[in-house]
Amino acid sequence: MVAEGRQKLDRPLVVLAGTVVVGAVAALLDTTIVGVALDAIARDFGTTDGSVVWVTTSYLLSLALITPLVGWGADRFGSTTMWHFAIVSFLVGSVLCALAWDTTSLVVFRALKGIGGGMVLPLCQAILARAAGPERFGRAMSLVSIPGLAAPVLGPVVGGFIVDGLGWRWVFLINVPLCLLALVLALRFMPANGPRRATSVDWVGMLLLPPGLVLVVYGFSRIDSPSAFTDPVVASVLLVGVGLIAWFCVHALRVPEPLVNLRLFRFRGFSSSAALTFLHGVGSYAPLVVLPLFFTRVGGHDAATTGWLLAPQGAGTLLAVIFAGVLADRYGARPLVLTGVVGTIAGTVVFTQLSAQPHEVLLGASLFVRGLGLGLIGISVLTAAYRGMAADDIAQATGAISIVQRLGASAGAAGVAVVLAVALASISPTAAGTEVAGAYGETFWWVLGTTVLALIPAFAVPRTTKPATATAE
Template sequence: MSTASPPATRERLDPAFVRLSLVMLTGTLAVVFDTTIVNIALDTLGRQLHVPVSTVQWITTGYLLALGMVVPTTNWLTGRFGGKNVWLAALTIFLAGSVGASLAPDAATLIAFRVVQGAGGGLMLTVMQTILVQATGGRSLGRATAIIGLPALLGPVLGPVLGGLIVQHLSWRWIFWINVPFCLAGLALAWRFMPAGERDREAPLDWIGLVLLCPGIAGIIFGLSRVGAGGGFGHADVLLPLIAGAALIAAFAVRALGTDTPLVDLRLLRSPSFSAANALMFLSGFVLYGAMLLIPLFYQQVGGRDAFTAGLLLAPQGIGVMLSRGLAGTLTDRVGARPVTAVGLVITALGTLPFAWAGPDTATWWLVAALVVRGVGLGAVTIPVISSAYEGLTRDEVPHASVITRTAQQVGGSFGTAVLAVVLDSALARHPGGPSDAAAAFEHTFWWSLAFTVLALVVSAWLPSRLTRRPTAAG
């Protein structure tokens, strides 16, 4: 990793970078909306396909397992075949999975094509991050990250709204057909406008690392996905895959630190700012994804809203995200990641606090306003955290960093959702009455979410106080 260099100056984003971002975002929108839209439709899928909950959950679990397992391969794939070729292949795989899922005659076929979708989607998200960070050339990384991180924030907010509309007014098959125009447009634009990228036909593949890391990530994600069904972390079908996954990842770490050509270079974690950024991405599972589980359930179980209305009431958070992203990117380039992240986390906590005090009679406008504030905070947090993860990296280190950050986000999202789901279930068991008792259970769980936000605020102290210019990032 390079040493500190002069502070970043105000520079316009390269028009070529903006064009490349728009090209890649066109295809990526299908991926980021797909997961949350499907989650809204799981109940409908179970009823119309005549399968139990234990089978329906594999529509999501199979997707997440495939997504997690392919992420570690992206570093080698982009080096061996070039970023453009891998992107086109990944988008084609996701398109094939979407068409197959939309035509699936039964649950087993649908699950199989969801696995195909997950493989394509996992490649796309990581390759996009790598290509766009390399394209910045180490300049204006904060403002560039405002574009790179946009799908990750908009998906959980807008996906439930789209999913609710489709489930309420159309066949469930349109959940997957809606991906097709995004994929086709993305393929056409990428074929026309994406640069070919560099290729190393002799790039070695760490087969042992691949065998250790990919199943390890899958084991952890599978174990976490079983937390809700198992009623907590203390059951064999949760603990065994978690322990096995952790053991495989530990073995991979030992190997990666002892070889010159690891599948993923874990030596990047020696940097305090890189480690802090990934710790914050993991904690975002509690701050973002865990709360995204709680808020719709609060509207339904305490406020008495239906699923579609609960999803619609999440939209104000997306408005807040859009309001803060441009300013957060500019401030990150000017003053650094640490102060922007700290302020963003405080604002996020302030926007979450009203839900910890809310009850059945709380005015909807007050909670809507709180979600706008919360969105402003989340938008301000994500940009500097992702930017600082790439602080001081050379071009060759960027793909490794993308794998690590994507894995931290994926596992953190699963872990945060699982932990807060267990906390909520336990609290609801102690308050089995009506909406007022449910409000007490949600209050307890939202305080847990706020506690993890405070923990993230402490970790943010290890982020760099000012981003530096990285001419080596462009090669």
């Protein structure tokens, strides 16, 4: 056990956290800024909304493809080497996107960019987890999360200014100075690769899990109405994707070194954290599909105003993570997770009553409370996930957690899109504003249900604040 005097966040760890956060901010900004630019891209290339959506979809598919390989790559080549590769890939992809000449080229370059973008956040967690250890990981992640969470809050607003003032290509070029700074800092402050494991390549796993995840994400991206469930293409894609993932699960339990080590789920902290991470992804991303549409189409606000109306959730999350790491290290993850779930439930209830047209101040306050809850859950879950785990398993665990989170985000976005489509289809095109608002409110009953469901794994999070031994709990 580490001596008590070394439990503080020393200067090397703080400097390392600042180093990786620069790359993380670039990846997080990209997820919110690009959405603001899609309309300008469609007008510039003269393409349809259905085609330009693939600028985002191709990126999501690339993330799903690369995430399972992050843990294996970190074990095989070292986390620092993989970090350099991720930042360079993201930089090259950003430049190519800015130079795109049509929609097809932009879609291809976004997929290339997703290779680096999909590695950045899992590697950020893995590098900090190794350096901090379970006792300090919560506080270290708080340092990273504070500036990282400011990126998605400010992203839509900054993106609007960039698109209107400089053009959509600068939405991608803004990543260039951030990536160059991230590379310089990594070369200066990031430690050399530690001992590397000469792991063999799980070729069967590579042929099963990444394509399975890609097919599932693609299938979800095609669901934009209730009738999509009966589409033979959508049904076939989802069925094959789920089948490949199930096949991988059987395979992973039979081989000694699978692409993703499912045996990590024997740790109670990890398994409960994985379930919470999935539901946290649903709770975080599902409202981001509904609320912008509600504020613009029902509230009549422009994009810039909508960005500010969504800001309270990010502000609440930002405030929560400032204290969540220290509290999780001191009192354990379970009390914070339970508090976070209850807060998220409380902040979601008012959105189920949108037909009553609640005041925007009340909506903003509810979003702030939701943000507090989501922030407490996010940091506390990461803190609990690595307790009782050997250092050699951290990279694999980080990759698995990232996969679960991205599946939750995809499922949440697809779920609310279908629920909203059903609700809007049930009302007349000439319906009053209260009826339309009520249709948006119905989608939040689905969000509320998944949040309540998170109470089950929340009670399974380990209570202890002491570092567990590397054995199954």
